[in-house]
Amino acid sequence: MSKKLREEGFQVGRYRTQTIMRKLGLEVKQPVAYKVTTKRKLSDRVADNLLNQNFNPLSENEVWAGDITYCAPNLGKRLEDAA
DSSP states (O other): OHHHHHHTTOOOOHHHHHHHHHHHTOOOOOOOSOOOOOOOOTTSOOOOOSSTTOOOOSSTTSOOOOOOOOOOTTHHHHHHHHO
């Protein structure tokens, strides 16, 4: 806020800005740094670590892996509309 006010020509520091904002009842709303997107129940079983950090298989088709980072909701609906 202080930086923005200085850009607009006001000569204020951060403490003066804090005082003015406090008097006006304004509060800073900071963005959320991390949001939990997956909520796991304690009763859910954790998959066994079958690779044991050995990511260099000796032959083809010995190890398969996949990652679903994000599944778009209603993807099937959009595919139906396109057809």
